[in-house]
Amino acid sequence: MLLEAIALSDAEWQAITLSLKIAGSAVGWILIPGIAVAWLLARHEFRGKSLLDGLLHLPLVLPPVVVGYLLLLSLGRNGWLGQWLYQGFGFSLPFTWQGAAVAGGVMAFPLLVRAVRLSLEAVDPKLEAAAGTLGANRWRVLFTITLPLAIPGLLTGTVLAFARALSEFGATITFASNIPGETRTLPLALYTLIQTPGKEAAAARLCVLSIVIAMLSLMASEWLARRARQRLQERD
């Protein structure tokens, strides 16, 4: 009886797997651009650096609905980018799970860049110079010295971005809407239940589920970061 009560319903499973899929894809597409931008900001001086820095932080300070609306304007079928995507590749993002992944990625991007940038800045440039004197070009220095030494920060940033994408609501509902099985992630499902009279118990279950998933990902990140640090400074 108790097991049956705890067992997840199909709709709940769907929301969870969809959420994980969307958040995973969101992190997947921003990971490399995020590291590249963080490296640019951490290791280079160029004109317009503070402007770029400001633009990157916009999703953190703007209401998510505004971000979702801007995405709709640019990536919608009549938007400048969306039109090109649709006519060129027959591909349309709004109201799809890929669209939800784009929205989650955009919202998570600044968090990822911040964490990665901090960890890249903590890597001693003297080590990079030493690698240079040993014959390594800048790419080899990046992949063999800078990035490996920044791994704890990379992991933290990735988990932070994943959690942000998982909890994304405003931009997602604006840009990708609330379609069951397509874009109805955990937060959206929870919101739907709250709006429905008599579904308080179901809402509470999703609430607990969200907390469990968030805790698990935090613990996973702590564990990974600790392992990485140990590997980097074994018995140091």
Place this chain on the structure above:
Amino acid sequence: MSESPLDSNNALDCRLRKRLGAFDLDISLTVPASGVTALFGQSGSGKTSLLRLIAGLDRPDAGYVRLGERTLTDVADRTHVPIHKRQLGVVFQEARLFSHYRVRGNLAYGMPPSARSGFDDLVTLLGIEHLLERLPGTLSGGEARRVAIGRALLTQPRLLLLDEPLTGLDGERKQELLHYLVHLTREIDIPVVYVSHDTAEIAAIADHLALVEQGRLTAHGHLDELMMRLDLTDRLGGFDAATRLSARVVDHDNTYSLTRVALDDGQTLRIPAVDQPPGTQIRLRVGVRDVALAHAMPEGTSYRNGITAMIEAIEPSPQEPSANEVRLLFGQQRLRARLTRQACDEMQLVAGKSVVALIRSVAFDFRS
């Protein structure tokens, strides 16, 4: 550009100008194709800045750097070969080991396939074979520097730059690393530039010396000759100024732990035991205050060594009003002694006079 006093066969030839705040560096330097060239000067004299310019870590305002036939930097035609293509081995003051690689990984980081065959020998030479699987964080300061030196040498550089490699080590570790370095520089066939502000260190390791003062090169040549120059006394050691003698090991006296060595004119010296087989050339450092002069070898004395020599020059000491600096010649070698002016006058010492230079056996330094 001033003519170099050294051979035309140079590994490195550079002329560099750079303004660093209120400091102005303007140096022309040549580094011979073999041996150790010490870049010597006080802290802040510009030695490390010069090293960084040669390595390509900084760019000069004017001038050039040539490594053999190859131009590494030339401001005039905007040449600046990037650091990783310079084929220079650089060892920094800090070891700068990569904490996420084991010692073996650090050593292999810049190693081309052609250097693999020399890996084991070099590792043995540096005494780091037992450290290969350790992580850098677990190494002592001296061990880490030895790994850093090995790592630089395994890139097969055409020139090795060492920036004060003994700085920050305690006395014993310093001696140990110095021993490895002296040994290493005799084994490898790569010219070395050795930055230091320690005269004893340089006497132990260098063949040539470039004296850097306030961003200028003020003396340049063979170290043995420069150490003989009385006018450089206060720069090259001052109170602790010394002479360097080369000698050949003759035999060992195990009862008293002494080694007999021969100078090039056949005279012998007894020094504390050195762990080298007969026939080995070694270098001895003798402090100018450790040499006494006599008209003849005295009897009943604790002095173990008396070298018959001729006085070549006597000059007042630049920093000590009571003393004279005396330069002695025997065979092809020279030796310096610092005596009171009173002793010189009473013994009626003048240039050209023959004397016996007395040296206590325990005064010899750097038995590597």
